[in-house]
Amino acid sequence: MKSILKSATNQRSHFTPPRLNNLITKLLLYIVVLTITPNFAFAQSGCNCSTGLNLTGSTISLANLVATAQLPFGSTSISCISVPANATLVIDTDYTFSGTTFNMGEQSSIFIEPTIRLTLQSNCDLKNCDDSYWYGITLAPGYFNPTGGQLDMSNSTIANAQTAISTKHRSQIRLVGNKIENNVKGLSILGYLSFINFGDPDDFSGNTFFRNNYGIYMVHAHLLDLGDKNATSPSVRNTIDTYLDAAIYMYECRDVGIYEMGITGEFNSSPNSSFGKRAIDIIGSGGITVENCDVFPYLYPLSSAFGIPKYGIFADNCIDVKLEKNRIFALAAAIYINHNLPLEYTKFDIQDNDIWGQHGIWVENFLTDTASGTQLLIKNNKIDHVFTGSLLHPEIPGGITLRNIHVPYIIQDNTITEISDILDNYYWAGDYVRGLTLQLCTGLGLVENNTLDAEPELIPSTGIGIFDSRNAILIENEISAVLHDDEPPSIGIATWGSSSISFCCNTIDDTNIGTEFASANNNIKFYTTEYGAHDTALYFPPAASINKQFNTGNTWAGATTELDAFYNGDQLIAQLNAPFRTQTSNINSSKILPSGWFFLSGTDPYCGQQGFNCSDFIPSTTTTEFTNSDTLALTEVGAENEYVLRFEQQRQLYRKLKEFPELITASEGMSDFYDVADGGIIGAFDAVDQQFLNLSVFPDTLKAAFDSYFQYLDSLSTEVEQIKDAYPLASPSEKSLLLDTLGNITDEIAYALEDLDSLYALAENQYSANVAQLLEDNDALSATQTWELNEQEINVLFFKFLAGVIDTFTNTEKAYIISLAEECPQFEGAGVYKARLLRGHLVDSTFIGYNESQCLQTEEGRPTSSWNNDSKHGQIRVYPNPATDKIWIQFSNTPDKESLLILRDHTGRNILSKKIEYGSETSLNIAGIPSGIYMLSWYSNDSLSGAEKVIISR
Numbered sequence: 001m002k003s004i005l006k007s008a009t010n011q012r013s014h015f016t017p018p019r020l021n022n023l024i025t026k027l028l029l030y031i032v033v034l035t036i037t038p039n040f041a042f043a044q045s046g047c048n049c050s051t052g053l054n055l056t057g058s059t060i061s062l063a064n065l066v067a068t069a070q071l072p073f074g075s076t077s078i079s080c081i082s083v084p085a086n087a088t089l090v091i092d093t094d095y096t097f098s099g100t101t102f103n104m105g106e107q108s109s110i111f112i113e114p115t116i117r118l119t120l121q122s123n124c125d126l127k128n129c130d131d132s133y134w135y136g137i138t139l140a141p142g143y144f145n146p147t148g149g150q151l152d153m154s155n156s157t158i159a160n161a162q163t164a165i166s167t168k169h170r171s172q173i174r175l176v177g178n179k180i181e182n183n184v185k186g187l188s189i190l191g192y193l194s195f196i197n198f199g200d201p202d203d204f205s206g207n208t209f210f211r212n213n214y215g216i217y218m219v220h221a222h223l224l225d226l227g228d229k230n231a232t233s234p235s236v237r238n239t240i241d242t243y244l245d246a247a248i249y250m251y252e253c254r255d256v257g258i259y260e261m262g263i264t265g266e267f268n269s270s271p272n273s274s275f276g277k278r279a280i281d282i283i284g285s286g287g288i289t290v291e292n293c294d295v296f297p298y299l300y301p302l303s304s305a306f307g308i309p310k311y312g313i314f315a316d317n318c319i320d321v322k323l324e325k326n327r328i329f330a331l332a333a334a335i336y337i338n339h340n341l342p343l344e345y346t347k348f349d350i351q352d353n354d355i356w357g358q359h360g361i362w363v364e365n366f367l368t369d370t371a372s373g374t375q376l377l378i379k380n381n382k383i384d385h386v387f388t389g390s391l392l393h394p395e396i397p398g399g400i401t402l403r404n405i406h407v408p409y410i411i412q413d414n415t416i417t418e419i420s421d422i423l424d425n426y427y428w429a430g431d432y433v434r435g436l437t438l439q440l441c442t443g444l445g446l447v448e449n450n451t452l453d454a455e456p457e458l459i460p461s462t463g464i465g466i467f468d469s470r471n472a473i474l475i476e477n478e479i480s481a482v483l484h485d486d487e488p489p490s491i492g493i494a495t496w497g498s499s500s501i502s503f504c505c506n507t508i509d510d511t512n513i514g515t516e517f518a519s520a521n522n523n524i525k526f527y528t529t530e531y532g533a534h535d536t537a538l539y540f541p542p543a544a545s546i547n548k549q550f551n552t553g554n555t556w557a558g559a560t561t562e563l564d565a566f567y568n569g570d571q572l573i574a575q576l577n578a579p580f581r582t583q584t585s586n587i588n589s590s591k592i593l594p595s596g597w598f599f600l601s602g603t604d605p606y607c608g609q610q611g612f613n614c615s616d617f618i619p620s621t622t623t624t625e626f627t628n629s630d631t632l633a634l635t636e637v638g639a640e641n642e643y644v645l646r647f648e649q650q651r652q653l654y655r656k657l658k659e660f661p662e663l664i665t666a667s668e669g670m671s672d673f674y675d676v677a678d679g680g681i682i683g684a685f686d687a688v689d690q691q692f693l694n695l696s697v698f699p700d701t702l703k704a705a706f707d708s709y710f711q712y713l714d715s716l717s718t719e720v721e722q723i724k725d726a727y728p729l730a731s732p733s734e735k736s737l738l739l740d741t742l743g744n745i746t747d748e749i750a751y752a753l754e755d756l757d758s759l760y761a762l763a764e765n766q767y768s769a770n771v772a773q774l775l776e777d778n779d780a781l782s783a784t785q786t787w788e789l790n791e792q793e794i795n796v797l798f799f800k801f802l803a804g805v806i807d808t809f810t811n812t813e814k815a816y817i818i819s820l821a822e823e824c825p826q827f828e829g830a831g832v833y834k835a836r837l838l839r840g841h842l843v844d845s846t847f848i849g850y851n852e853s854q855c856l857q858t859e860e861g862r863p864t865s866s867w868n869n870d871s872k873h874g875q876i877r878v879y880p881n882p883a884t885d886k887i888w889i890q891f892s893n894t895p896d897k898e899s900l901l902i903l904r905d906h907t908g909r910n911i912l913s914k915k916i917e918y919g920s921e922t923s924l925n926i927a928g929i930p931s932g933i934y935m936l937s938w939y940s941n942d943s944l945s946g947a948e949k950v951i952i953s954r
Contacts, residue, residue, distance in 0.1 A: 047082050047083075047084065047085075047103050047105050047129035047130060048082050048103070049079070049080030049081065049082045049101075049103060050080070051079055051080060052078055052079050052080030052081055052082070052101075053065075053070060053071070053078060053080070053081045053082070054082045055081065055082060055083055055084065055087065055089070056084060057084075057087060058086060058087050058088070059087070059088050059090060060083070060087060060088065060089045060090065061090050061092055062089065062090060062091050062092055062093055062095055063092045063093040066093060066095070071095075074094075074095065074096065075095060075096035075097070075098065075119075076095075076096075076097060076098070076100070077097075077098040077099050077100070077122075078097070078100055079099070079100065079101065080100065080101045080102075080103065081100060081101070081102050081103070082102075082103040082105070082129065083102065083103070083104050083105055083108045083110075083134075084105045084108065085105035085106040085107060085108055085130070086105070086106070086107050086108060087105065087108045087109075088108070088109045088110070088111050089108070089109070089110045089111070090111050090113065091110065091111065091112040091113060091116055091118045091149070092113045092116060093116065094116060094117045094118075094119075095117075095118060095119070096119035096120075096121065097118075097119070097120050097121070097124050098121050098122040098124070099122045099123050099124060100120075100124050100125075101124070101125045101126075101127075102124070102125065102126040102127070103127070103129035104126060104127065104128050104129060104134035104161075105128075105129060105130060105134065106128070106130050106131075106132045106133070106134065107132070107133075107134060107135060108134045108135065109134065109135035109136060109137075109138060110126075110136070110137045110138070111137075111138050111140065111149075112137065112138070112139045112140060112149030112150065112151060112171075113140050113149060114140045114141075114142055114147065114148050114149060115142075115146065115147055115148075115149075115150070116149055116150065117149075117150035117151075117152060117196075118137075118149075118150070118151050118152070119152040119153075120151075120152070120153040120154070120156045121152075121153070121154045121155060121156065122154075122155060122156075123155060123156060123157075124153075124156035124157070125156065125157045125159075126156070126157065126158040126159070126161075127157070127158075127159045127160055128159070128160040128161070133160055133161055133162050133184070134160065134161050134162070135161060135162050135163070136158070136161035136162060136163045136164045136165060136166060136183070137151060137158070137161075137164070137165050137166065138163075138166040138168070139151055139165075139166065139167045139168055139171035139172075139173070140168060140171065141168035141169045141170060141171065141191065142168075142169065142170030142171060142743070143169060143170065143747065146739075146740070146743065147170055147171065147172050147194075147743075148167075148168050148169065148170045148171035148172070149168070149171050149172075150171065150172040150173070150196060151165065151167075151171075151172075151173050151174070151175075152173075152174040152196055153165075153173075153174070153175050153176075153178055154174070154175075154176040154177050154178065155176070155177045155178065156178050156179075157178065157179045157180075157181065158178070158179075158180050158181075158183070159180075159181045159182045159183065160182050160183065161183045161184070162183070162184050162185070163183065163184065163185040163188045163217075164180045164183040164185065164186050164187065164212070165180070165186070165187050165188065166185075166188040166190070167187070167188065167189050167190065167191075167193045168190055168191055169190060169191025169192055169746070169747075169750055170191065170192055170193075170194075170743055170746060170747075171193060172193070172194050172195065172196050173193060173195065173196065173203070173204070174195060174196040174197065174203040174204075175187070175203070175204050175207050176202070176203070176204075176205055176206055176207070177205075177206040177207065178206075178207045178208070179207075179208050179210060180207065180208070180209045180210070180212065180215075181208075181209070181210035181211050181212065182210070182211050182212070183212045183213070184212065184213045184214070185212065185213065185214045185217040186209040186212040186214065186215045186216060186217070186240075187209070187215070187216045187217070188217045188218075188219075189216070189217070189218040189219075189221040189224065190218075190219050190220060190221065191220055191221065191222070191746070191750050192221070192222055192223055192224070192743075192746035192749070192750065193221065193224055194224075198727065198739065199724065199727065199728075201225065201227060201228040201229070201230075201237075201259075202228075204226050204227070204237075204238065205227075205228075205237040205238060206237060206238065207238045207239070208238070208239045208240075208241055209238075209239070209240040209241065209243075209247075210241045210242060211241070211242045211243070212240075212243055212244070213243065213244040213245045214243065214244075214245055214246050214247075214248075214249050215240035215243050215246075215247045215248060215263075216240070216247070216248045216249070217246075217249045218248075218249065218250045218251065218253050218256065219251045219252065219253075220251070220252055220253065220750060220753040220754065221250065221253045221254075221256055222253060222254040222255055222256065222746065222749050222750070222753065223254070223255050223256075223717075223720055223746060223749070224255075224256050224257070225256070225257040225259065226238070226256075226257065226258055226259065226261065227257070227258060227259030227260040227261055227292075228259055228260055229257050229259045229289070229291065231259065231260055231292060233292070234260050234292040234293070234294060234325070234327070235260055236260055236261070236262035236294060237259075237260045237261075238260070238261055238262070239261075239262040239263075239264065240261065240262070240263045240264075241264055242264075243263075245277075245278070245281075246278045246279070246280070246281040247261075247263045247278075247279045247280060247295075247309075248261070248263075248279070248280045248281065249278075249281045249283075250280075250281065250282045250283065250285050250288065251283045251284060251285070252283070252284045252285060252753055252756060252757070252760075253282075253285040253286075253288065254285065254286055254287055254713055254717070254749060254753060255286075255287035255288075255717050255720075256285070256287070256288055256289075257288075257289040257290075257291070258280065258288075258289065258290045258291070258293060259289075259291050259292055259293070260292050260293065261290075261293040261294075262293070262294045262296075263279045263280070263293065263294065263295045263296070263309070264294070264295075264296050277309045277310035277311065277331070278309065278310060278311045278314040279295040279309040279311065279312050279313065279314075279328075279330070280293075280295070280312070280313045280314065281311075281314050282313070282314065282315040282316070282318055282321070283315075283316050283317065283318070284316070284317045284318065284756075284760055285315075285318050285321075286318060286319040286320045286321075286710065286713070287319075287320050287717065288315070288318060288320070288321045288322070289321075289322045289323075289324075290313060290321075290322070290323050290324075290326060291322070291323075291324045291325055291326065292324075292325050292326065293326045293327075294326070294327045294328075295309060295312045295313075295326070295327070295328040295329060295330065295334075296327065296328075296329050309329075309330050309331065310330065310331050310332045311330055311332055311333050311334075311336050312326075312328035312329070312330035312333070312334040312335060312355075312357070313326070313328065313334070313335045313336070314333075314336050315335075315336070315337045315338070316337075316338045317338065317339065317760075318337070318339070319339075319346040319347070319710065320346065320347050320348075321337070321347075321348050321349075322348075322349045323335060323348075323349070323350045323351075323353060324349065324350075324351045324352050324353065325351075325352045325353065326353045326354075327353070327354045327355075328353065328354070328355050328356070328357070329355075329356040329357060330355075330356075330357040330358075330359075331357065331358065332357070332358055332359060333357060333358070333359035333360075333361075333362045334353075334355040334356070334357040334359065334360055334361065334383075335350060335353070335355070335360070335361045335362070336359070336362045336363075337361075337362070337363045337364070338364055338365050339363075339364070339365050339366045346366070346375050346407070347374075347375055347376075347377075348363070348375065348376050348377065349377045349379075350377065350378045350379070350381065351377065351378075351379045351380055351381065352379075352380050352381065353381045353382070354381075354382045355381060355382065355383045355384065356383075356384045357385070358385070359398065359399075359401060360381070360383035360385065360398070360399045360400055360416065361378055361381065361383070361399070361400045361401070362400075362401045362403075363376060363378075363401070363402050363403075363405065364401075364402070364403040364404050364405070365403075365404045365405075365696065366404070366405045366406060366407045366409075366443070374408045374409065374410050375407040375408055375409065375443075376402075376405065376407060376408070376409035376410070377409070377410050377412075378400060378409070378410070378411045378412070378414065379410065379411075379412045379413055379414065380412070380413045380414065381400075381414045381415075382414075382415050383399045383400065383414065383415065383416045383417070384417050385398055385399055385416065385417065385418050385433070385435075398416075398433055398434035398435055398436070398437060399414070399416030399434070399435045399436055399452070400414065400416065400435075400436045400437070401434070401436075401437040401439070402437065402438050402439065402441055402445075403437070403439040403440055403441070403802075404439070404440045404441070404693075404802065405438075405440075405441040405442075405443050405445070406441070406442045406443045406693065407443045408443050408444045408445070409441075409443055409444075409445045409446070410445070410446045410448070411436065411445070411446070411447045411448070411450060412446065412447075412448045412449055412450070413448075413449050413450065414450045414451070415450070415451045415453070416435045416436065416450065416451070416452045416453070417452075417453045417454075418433065418435075418453070418454040433461050433462075434461065434462045434463070434464070434465045435452035435462070435463045435464060435479070436450065436452065436463070436464045436465070437462075437464075437465045437466075437467070438464075438465070438466045438467070438469045438472055439465070439467045439468065439469065439837070440467070440468050440469060440693075440802075441469040441470070441471075441472065442469065442470045442471060442693070443471065444471045444473075445471065445472040445473065446472075446473050446475070447464070447472060447473065447474045447475070447477060448473075448474075448475045448476060448477070449475070449476045449477065450477045450478075451477070451478045452464070452477070452478070452479045452480070453478075453480050454480065454481045454482055454490075461489075461490060461491060462491045462492075462493075462494045463479035463481065463491065463492045463493060463508070463511070464477065464479065464492070464493045464494070465493075465494045465495075466493070466494070466495040466496075466498050466501060467494075467495075467496055467497065467498070467833070467837065468496070468497040468498060468833070469498045469501070470498060470499050470500045470501070471500045471501075472498075472500075472501050472502070473501075473502045473504075473614075473618045474493075474501070474502065474503050474504070474506055475502075475504045475505055475506070475614045475618075476504075476505045476506065476614075477506045477507075478506070478507050478509075479492045479493070479506070479507070479508045479509070479511070480508075480509045480510055480532075481509070481510050481511045482510055483510055483511070483512055483533060483534075483535065489511075489512030489513050489535070490510075490511045490512045490513070491511060491512070491513045491514075491515075491516055492508035492511045492513065492514045492515055492531075493506070493508065493514070493515045493516070494515075494516045494518070495515070495516070495517050495518070495521055495524070496517070496518035496519040496521065496544075496833055497518075497519045497520060497521065497648070497830060497833060498521050498524075499521065499522050499523040499524075499625075499652060500523040500625050501521070501523070501524050501525070502524075502525040502527070502614075502617050502618045503515075503524075503525065503526045503527060503528075503529055504525075504527045504528055504607075504614035504617050504618070505527075505528045505529075505607040505614055506528075506529050506530075507529070507530045507531075507532070508529065508530070508531050508532065508534075508537075509531070509532030509533060510532055510533050510534075511534055511535075512534065512535040512536070513534070513535065513536050513537075513539045514529070514531045514534045514536070514537035514538060514539075514556075515529065515537070515538055515539070516539045516540070516541070517538075517539075517540050517544050517545075517546050517578070518540070518541045518544050518825070518833075519541075519544060519545075519648060519825060519830065519833060520544070520545050520645060520648035520649045520651075520652060521544070521545060521546045522545065522546060522547045522627070522629055522630060522649070522652060523547055523625045523627055523629075524546040524547060524549070525617045525618075526546070526549055526552055526554065527552050527553050527554065527605070527614075527617050528552070528553040528554060528555075528605065528606060528607050528612075528614075529554045529555070530554075530555045530607075531554075531555060531556055531557075531564075535562045535563070536562060536563045536564075536565075536566050537556040537563070537564045537565060538554075538556060538564065538565040538566070539565075539566050539568070540566070540567040540568060540569070540574070540577075540578055541568050541825070541826070542568045542569050542641060542824070542826045543569060543573065543577070543641050543642060543644065543645040543826035544567075544577065544578065544645075545576075545577030545578055545632070545645060545649065546577070546578050547627055547629030547630075547632075548579050548581075548629055549578075549579065549580045549581065550581045550602070551581055551582065551583070551602040551603065551604050551605070552580065552581075552582060552604060553582075553586070553604040553605040553606050553607075554582065554586060554587075554604075555586045555587075556582075556586060556587040556588070557586065557587055557588050562591070563591045563592070563593060564587050564588050564591040564592060565580070565587065565591070565592045565593070565597065565598065566592075566593045567593065567594060567597050569594075570594060571594040571595070571596040571597065573642070574594055574596070574597040575596065575597065576632060576635065577632065577645070578597070579597070579598075579599070580597065580598045580599070581598070581599040581600075581601060581602055582598060582599075582600065582602070582604055583600070583601070583602055583603055583604045584600045584601075586604055587600070626656045626659075626660050626663060630649075630652070630653045630656060631653075631670075632649060633646060633649035633650045633652070633653040634650075634653075634669060634670075634673055641826040641827055643785075643787075644787045644825070644826050644827060644828075644829050645826065647682075647785075647787065647788075647829070648829075648830055650673070650677060650682055651682050651685060651686060653673070653677075654673075654674065654677040654678070654682050654683060654686055655686055657670070657674050658686075681781065681782060681783065681784075681788060684781050684782065685781065685788075685791070687777070688774065688777055688778050688781065688795070691770075691773070691774050691777060692774055692799055692802075692803075694770075695767060695770045695771060695774065695803060696763075696767055696770070698763060698766050698767075699766070702759070702762060702763065702766065705759055706759055706763075709752055709755065709756055709759065712752060713749060713752055716745050716748060716749055716752075719741075719745055720742065720745055723738050723741060723742050723745075726738060771799070771800075771803045771805060774799055774803075775796065775799060775800070778792060778795045778796065778799065779792075779796075784953065785829075786827070786828065786829070786882060786951055786953070787827070787828055787829025787830070787831065788829065789931070789932065789933055789951060789953065790820060790823075790828050790829050790831035790832070790933060790951075791829055791830055791831035791834065792831075793816075793831070793932065793933040794817070794820055794831040794834045794835050794838070795831075795834070797809065797813055797816075797817065797838060798834045798837070798838060801838060801841070808841075809838075809841075809842070812904050812935055812937075814842055815935050815937065815947045816933075816935045816949065817835050817838045817839050817842065818835075818839060818842070819935065819947065819948065819949040820832060820835035820949060821835040821836045821838070821839040823835075823949075876889055876890065876891055876892070876936070876938050876945075876946040876947075876948050877889070877890040877892075877948070878890075878936060878948045878950055881948075881949075881950060881951060882951035882952065882953040883926060883950065883951070883952060883953075884926075884927075884952070884953070885925070885926060885927040886923055886924070886925055886926060886927070887923065887924050887926055887936075887950060888921060888922070888923045889901065889921065889922050889923065889924065889936070889938075890921050891921070891938070891946075892946070895916040895938075895940060899915070899916040899938065899939065899940045899945075900913060900914070900915055900916065900938075900939045901913060901914045901915075901916060901922070901924065901936065901937070901938055901939075902936070902937050902939065903924065903926075903929075903934050903935070903936050903937075903950065904934060904935050904937065905932065905934055905935075911929055911934060912924065912926075912929070924936075926950075926952055929952055930952070931952050931953050932951075932952055933949060933950070933951055933952075934949070934950045934951075934952065935947055935948075935949060935950070936948050936949075936950050
């Protein structure tokens, strides 16, 4: 106490954290505020009061009105006061109005001077009186005074203003039982705002914000709690009912808590707008808590999508966020978090929430890979996945999705249930529902004790999907579904292109495919999985791989089985790329294809046995593990499609040798391989991949500047907590000193938040430069093989989409994505999987899932185009393909006179076109067109009749 009070006797100097000398230019980011009159505005007829006080002039002093006896001293219950257009009523003396109607003219306003208190009570009504908006109540800032303006408003209404109540730095409020309606912004908070009764949550309670563009709008707000953070259960003390853009908007705020807020209504903006319908929108903020809040539409669950917010909680570029005990129904994603900041002490806690929505929790772009300790915790959330008619958030809907996460994370004790049959009868999609997805994640992750359940017919096509990720641990998760009679199949766990993944003591029941390992996976520890009923428990598409598995303890044999294990290739490939050893009792040897794949011997562990511990099978470090199985990448190619597999395995081997350079010289063959890969296409692809992962890894000077500011803000927040703890027991004089100290601290935080604007601007510029360089380097890849060209071409859309450069695709880009996504990856390469991830954003009605079993194993048996009506992307056949100088095109039907062929590149640019008269075949001269991947489209009577990918390679 003495140390705190001592500091209050001294003038606090403005602290300036270390800047980036000659680097930072003061670039102030600004918020564009909607000022268009909402469609629900209404006018009042006539401004003058029939009885009461009709004011005149442009600046009207309340003190002068009292001094001239137009108003009684101190307070009045006068029935009506009119304020003319363009006039300002200045509150320059403490005053109380009871039951007064204020008729506010166009662009009129009320301004409360520093230290002055305006009290509005007992049904005061402030509203516009003509056909346009007034400016609302503004509280003066308090930079050079103990406090700014003060507003004590209870049981009253304020309507039809640009900003109903605009609070400035160090002003004070008490808002209890008010209705704030039909304003562009309901309550605006700029800077530090305290309650009139310091620390009393009842000073902000029982308010309803109705039909505002923004219910509560905050910029640089800090050290503020709205609601009672000590409540043990939600009582919804304040309500935001129907909004146009965001119920609560926060931009670069610090240490703000939102508690017991009810957000509901029939919302008036399009659900497909890129910005609108975010219930709580948090940008560039830190120390944010949202707890015990409700985000629900009217009449849940019977209301249409019109009544559901697009996003429940949307957090972009934030640090230190806690979301707990909230109930959220959202149309696109209940909780969406995009981090994208190069900060090493970020922490997100998402716990104990009840969620309904197309996406439950979606988190992406945690890009610092040097952080220690868990930075992302998703625990004990109950998620009901509900499909609401159209997909409004990019990619595959489902329970929890993590994408591009390179920090430690935990996903634990969550329950994810598919209940879409309540609101719709059918998904026009196959692999478009996943309970839990890890995509492009490399941070050390624990996925433990989660329950994924499907009711009763529609199921997550994939319970858990792991794609191009590393260093994840999956322990004691339960996945249950319903066996499908038709395509697409249900899949318990799907994994492709991943390494250092450990599975231990998971159970999978009632799935068509229990687990699927596609593409080049290695360092897989696949232990003690227990399967129930299934069509195929363990499935490998052609040419897929993992490392050797010895005595795994998996129990494949189920009650209803067609196959326990199926490698869709020949015995030699299976033994090279996915050998298994298990005891006879754990698998039916007659239901293994190919029959020589498994070695039936040894004694397997099991989950309940004494001394068995899943920690024995998890990655010991956050770096990818190197195993003897990686040398398979150097073995001789045995079949045509093995070239693609070896290419993927060699890329992983090259990356591991870079992580463990001492192994490069382990043998002459390894050294020779590394030299060739490092100087060739493998090293070039790896460099582009790593460049993508490091888009937001900024220069050390910029990172240091961010760290300095946030560490400084943390230290100030600690001082504030000390003041709050000391205040209740302090004497009146001590309280005064504490509040003075607090005011000085809030000034310092305000300055720091303003300075951060320039850092954010620099970070955005650096990020844009990184994306541009990535695309340039990808374009420079010397790709020659079909699978290399495929990946190089799809990378352009893949990188742009994931980097946020584009959020949708042209029709030509969609056709290209669909075409590549439906190819066989063992021939067309890893680009197929990237196209499939992008196709998850399209959700077109032609898609019913990928059937890898239809992909054949040899070049001679490679699938060709089909003329039947089930052909997804064309009624034309192109040959030769790849081609050099000329291609021939065959048509399924005789072209009409108005038919046209157009060849486009991946950007949609027309390369050449040709009108078609008659005949079932024609040709195109492509001799002058550069090598690459193109889309050939056939238009008949101005509508698209077919499309096919064309590869030009010389």
